[in-house]
Amino acid sequence: xxxxxxxxxxxxxxxxxxxxxxxxxxxxxxxxxxxxxxxxxxxxxxxxxxxxxxxxxxxxxxxxxxxxxxxxxxxxxxxxxxxxxxxxxxxxxxxxxxxxxxxxxxxxxxxxxxxxxxxxxxxxxxxxxxxxxxxxxxxxxxxxxxxxxxxxxxxxxxxxxxxxxxxxxxxxxxxxxxxxxxxxxxxxxxxxxxxxxxxxxxxxxxxxxxxxxxxxxxxxxxxxxxxxxxxxxxxxxxxxxxxxxxxxxxxxxxxxxxxxxxxxxxxxxxxxxxxxxxxxxxxxxxxxxxxxxxxxxxxxxxxxxx
Amino acid sequence: xxxxxxxxxxxxxxxxxxxxxxxxxxxxxxxxxxxxxxxxxxxxxxxxxxxxxxxxxxxxxxxxxxxxxxxxxxxxxxxxxxxxxxxxxxxxxxxxxxxxxxxxxxxxxxxxxxxxxxxxxxxxxxxxxxxxxxxxxxxxxxxxxxxxxxxxxxxxxxxxxxxxxxxxxxxxxxxxxxxxxxxxxxxxxxxxxxxxxxxxxxxxxxxxxxxxxxxxxxxxxxxxxxxxxxxxxxxxxxxxxxxxxxxxxxxxxxxxxxxxxxxxxxxxxxxxxxxxxxxxxxxxxxxxxxxxxxxx
Numbered sequence: 001x002x003x004x005x006x007x008x009x010x011x012x013x014x015x016x017x018x019x020x021x022x023x024x025x026x027x028x029x030x031x032x033x034x035x036x037x038x039x040x041x042x043x044x045x046x047x048x049x050x051x052x053x054x055x056x057x058x059x060x061x062x063x064x065x066x067x068x069x070x071x072x073x074x075x076x077x078x079x080x081x082x083x084x085x086x087x088x089x090x091x092x093x094x095x096x097x098x099x100x101x102x103x104x105x106x107x108x109x110x111x112x113x114x115x116x117x118x119x120x121x122x123x124x125x126x127x128x129x130x131x132x133x134x135x136x137x138x139x140x141x142x143x144x145x146x147x148x149x150x151x152x153x154x155x156x157x158x159x160x161x162x163x164x165x166x167x168x169x170x171x172x173x174x175x176x177x178x179x180x181x182x183x184x185x186x187x188x189x190x191x192x193x194x195x196x197x198x199x200x201x202x203x204x205x206x207x208x209x210x211x212x213x214x215x216x217x218x219x220x221x222x223x224x225x226x227x228x229x230x231x232x233x234x235x236x237x238x239x240x241x242x243x244x245x246x247x248x249x250x251x252x253x254x255x256x257x258x259x260x261x262x263x264x265x266x267x268x269x270x271x272x273x274x275x276x277x278x279x280x281x282x283x284x285x286x287x288x289x290x291x292x293x294x295x296x297x298x299x300x301x302x303x304x305x306x
Numbered sequence: 307x308x309x310x311x312x313x314x315x316x317x318x319x320x321x322x323x324x325x326x327x328x329x330x331x332x333x334x335x336x337x338x339x340x341x342x343x344x345x346x347x348x349x350x351x352x353x354x355x356x357x358x359x360x361x362x363x364x365x366x367x368x369x370x371x372x373x374x375x376x377x378x379x380x381x382x383x384x385x386x387x388x389x390x391x392x393x394x395x396x397x398x399x400x401x402x403x404x405x406x407x408x409x410x411x412x413x414x415x416x417x418x419x420x421x422x423x424x425x426x427x428x429x430x431x432x433x434x435x436x437x438x439x440x441x442x443x444x445x446x447x448x449x450x451x452x453x454x455x456x457x458x459x460x461x462x463x464x465x466x467x468x469x470x471x472x473x474x475x476x477x478x479x480x481x482x483x484x485x486x487x488x489x490x491x492x493x494x495x496x497x498x499x500x501x502x503x504x505x506x507x508x509x510x511x512x513x514x515x516x517x518x519x520x521x522x523x524x525x526x527x528x529x530x531x532x533x534x535x536x537x538x539x540x541x542x543x544x545x546x547x548x549x550x551x552x553x554x555x556x557x558x559x560x561x562x563x564x565x566x567x568x569x570x571x572x573x574x575x576x577x578x579x580x581x582x583x584x585x586x587x588x589x590x591x592x593x594x595x596x597x598x599x600x601x602x
Contacts, residue, residue: 091555118402121555123456123546169528170458171547176531 028055030087034063035146036077036120037097037132044069045109047076048097050136050146051088052178054119063144064143065136075112084177090119095146097135097170098183098204100199107204114168122169123151127186128199139191149186149193156195163219164198179203182210182218200288208288218288221255222243237261237268240277252299253289255280259305263277269305276303315432316494317512318439319574323487324513325442326391326567329400329520330541333482334475335533342473349418349479350510357488380492381582387486387594388406389577392599393415395568402538403561410489413600416569421596424580428497431574438566440514445563451522451557452547457526486571487513493578503523572599 037048048067055061066083070076070135080085081088096114098107127291129135129148138145157163165171173179187194197211198218210218222242245256257276261269280300289298327333392413399412400577423434487510494502524539527546533539545557580591 118405121545122542123548167456167546169532169542173461173529175528176535257600 018143020269025278028053030089031064031084033088033090034138034144035095035097035149036090036093037083037099037129037136038073038100038102038113039132040101040106041069044071044108045073045076047073047080048132048136049077049080049086049088050144052144053086061143063140064293065133068131073110077209078279091116093120093124093129093146094150095125096120097186098126099132100128100130103206104204107201111204115172124168125153126166126168126183127142127185127195129186131188135186136189138188138193140193146192150196152186152195152201153184158171164195180207183207185211190249210288214284214288215249218281220257221246221253237272255298255300255301256302257304259303273303273305276300276305309547310434312498313508314507315436316502317509318436319432319494319570320487320506320509321439321513321516322442322567323490323521325397325439325516325563327483327486328517329564329567330394330520330538332524332533332539333478335384345475346479346514348471348476349484350514350525352476352480353484353488353505354510355493356485377582377583381579384489384492384579384582386574387489388420388579388595389599389602390543390574391486391568391571391575392420395564395572398564400537402541410600416572417596417599420572420576420595420599421567423569424470424576424592424596426573427494429449431570431577433564435574438563439512440561442567443516445560446519446523449547449556449560449565450519452521453527453543453547456546458529458592461526461529470535478479483517484510489575489578490571490595493574496581507580524581567587 007149016268029049031053033048033049034052035050036049037050039046039048046067046069048065050065052061052063066080068076068083070080072077098110100112102281115122134143135149138148140148152226153166155162158238166182166184171181178203180199180200184195185197185199187196189196198215199209200207200218220242240260242259243255246259247254257280259272259276261272279301280298280303283298310600325553364376367376396409396413396416399416400407400409404412426434479574490509491506496507520540522532524533524536524543527533527543528536528539533543541557541560544560545555547556548554549556575586576592576595579595583591
C-alpha cells in the first residue's frame with residue numbers, strides 16, 4: 001500500500017514536472033502577443049504585432065504595436081522579434097488580422113504561415129480589415145485591441161446567436177472541403193473595434209462583402225446559429241435555436257429552416273416564419289454562394305417555427 | 307497474484323500500447339480521407355487471427371534450436387517497436403514541445419527513463435501502466451468534455467459517408483497499432499502461466515475506446531480532412547481548448563499522458579527483448595538496448 005501511494009505521488013509529481021515547463025521566465029520579462037496582422041505593400045509582407053507588456057500592477061500593463069516588413073511572413077516576424085526588447089510569446093495570440101489588400105497567392109502564404117507556425121494556436125480568430133494600423137490603435141478596454149475584437153465577436157454571438165465560425169481551424173477545414181470561406185470584417189468605429197460584416201472568399205480570392213441581414217442569413221445557413229434573436233418588424237424576438245438543412249438542385253439552393261422560438265404569452269411564430277422566409281428569398285448575396293456550387297438562387301423550401 | 311486481480315493491469319498494459327500508437331500521429335494512410343470503421347475492425351480481426359496462428363505454430367515446435375531462433379526474431383521485432391515509438395515520441399518533443407532544446411539531450415533523457423522502466427519487475431511495470439492509463443483516461447475524458455463547445459456535429463458526416471473498405475488503411479492500422487501491441491500480449495503470456503485471452507481482448511477493446519475517443523474528439527473539432535492533414539491532430543485539438551477567458555493552451559496537461567504511454571511501450575519492449583535473448587544478462591542488455599535508442 002505504502003509503495004502504491006509513493007508510486008502514485010511520484011506520478012503526480014511527473015504530471016507537473018514533465019509538462020514542458022523548460023525555460024521558465026518571469027511574465028514581466030516577456031511580451032504576450034495578443035494580435036498579429038498581415039498586410040502587403042511594395043511587394044513585401046508587412047506584419048504587425050500587438051503585444052501586451054504585463055506589469056505586476058495591472059494598471060501599469062500596456063499594449064504596444066510593432067511592425068516590420070519582409071519577403072515572407074517568417075522574415076517579417078523574425079525582424080519584429082529582433083526589434084522587441086523582450087521575448088515575444090505567441091502561444092496566447094487571440095486574433096489574426098488580414099488586410100483586405102491580401103488575396104490569392106499572398107493570402108495563401110499567410111494561411112500557410114498560420115498553419116505551420118507551431119507557437120500559434122489553431123483556434124486563433126481571423127478578421128479582415130481595411131487598415132490594420134488604424135484598428136490596432138483603437139481605444140482598448142482590456143489593454144489589447146486583439147482580445148477586444150474577440151470579445152466583440154463573442155458578444156454578437158450572445159446577443160444575436162450568430163456564430164462567425166472564424167477560428168483558423170474552422171476556416172482551414174472549409175478551405176479543404178469547399179475552397180470557400182468567410183471571415184468577419186473588423187473596423188474602427190468611434191475609436192472602438194467593431195464588426196461591420198463578412199467577406200466571402202473562394203480559392204483565396206474575395207467574392208463579396210455581406211452586411212446586415214445578408215450576413216445574418218449567410219451565417220444561419222452555413223455556420224449555424226445556436227440561438228439569439230430575430231428581428232420582426234423592428235422588434236427583436238428571442239429564439240433558442242436555428243438549424244438549416246440545405247439541398248442544391250439544378251444550381252438552386254433549397255433551404256429548410258427549423259427555428260425553436262422562445263414562447264411568451266403572445267406567440268409570434270408566424271411572424272418569425274414570414275421574416276425568415278423573406279430574408280432568405282430576398283438574399284442579395286447570391287454571389288457568395290458560387291464557391292459552394294450554387295449558381296442560380298436561393299429559395300426557402302420550408303421554414304418551421306416551433 | 308490471482309489472474310482476476312491482474313486483469314486490470316493486463317488491460318492497462320495493452321491500452322498503453324494502443325494509445326501510444328494513435329495519440330500523437332493518427333494512423334491515416336497518406337494523410338488522406340480514408341475509411342475508418344470497417345478497416346479498424348478488420349485490423350483487429352486480422353491481428354487476433356495472427357495471434358492465434360502464432361500460438362498454434364509455437365505449441366507444435368519442440369526443437370530448442372528453433373525456439374531459440376524464434377525468440378531472437380521476436381526480440382528483434384520488440385526492439386523495432388521500441389525504436390519506432392522512441393523516434394516518434396522524441397520527434398514530437400523537439401518539434402512541438404521543447405523547440406529550442408537539444409535533440410541529443412531529449413533522446414538521452416528519454417532513453418534513461420526507458421532504461422529505468424525496462425529493468426523494473428513485472429509487477430512494477432503493470433502498476434506503472436495501470437496508473438498511466440488511469441491518469442491518461444482522466445485527461446482524455448476531461449479534454450473531451452472541455453472540447454464539446456468546439457464540436458461541429460456536421461463533421462461526423464465525413465465518417466458516416468465512408469462506406470467502403472480499404473486494404474491500405476487496414477494495413478496502416480495493423481502495422482501502426484495492432485501488431486506492435488502484440489509485444490504487450492507476448493509480455494503478458496511470457497510472464498503468466500494462466501490463460502489470459504479474455505483480459506487481452508478487454509485490453510484491445512479498452513485501447514480501442516481510448517483511440518476512438520481521441521480520434522472522435524479531433525474529427526468533431528476539425529472535420530476528417532483537416533484532422534487527417536494535421537501532423538499531431540489530437541494535440542492540435544486540445545491546444546484549442548479554453549476554459550473561460552483565463553485558461554488557454556491546456557495542451558500541457560496532456561503531455562504526461564503521452565509521456566507515460568510511450569515510456570511504458572518502449573520500456574516493456576526493451577524488457578521483453580532482453581528477457582527473450584538472455585534472462586541472465588537482462589539488465590546489461592536493457593542498458594545496451596536503451597542506450598542504442600539514442601542513435602535513432
